[in-house]
Amino acid sequence: MDPKENVDYESDDSSDWSSAQEMDNSDTELNPIYCLFCCETFETIETTFAHLITNHNLDLIQICNKNKFNSFQYIKLLNYIRLEKPNCNQMNELIESKVWDNDQNMKPVISDDLLLMFGIN
């Protein structure tokens, strides 16, 4: 009389399908956002900023707030970084030097650069 014979293991399937996210935004083909300092790409501005803080120790929003940059200065700084690829350890000096603060840097280095669409203020 062994009851084990009849045990049904039907539901003991531990297959992991927890992270099946249904993202349907195929209508809008979003350009990836390139990191300022490495070759990683991101889908949203928020994740890009978070990556910059975690991986490159650069908090762009805080910098802009602290220095009271307007959106034009934000764009110029961003384009300058993309163009010159400064070392992220030298960002403080770079920001204070204001070498990036001229109208030449209003021109996007990357076309459709989503980071430039981010509105400071």
Ligand SMILES: [Zn+2]
């Ligand atoms: Zn990066």
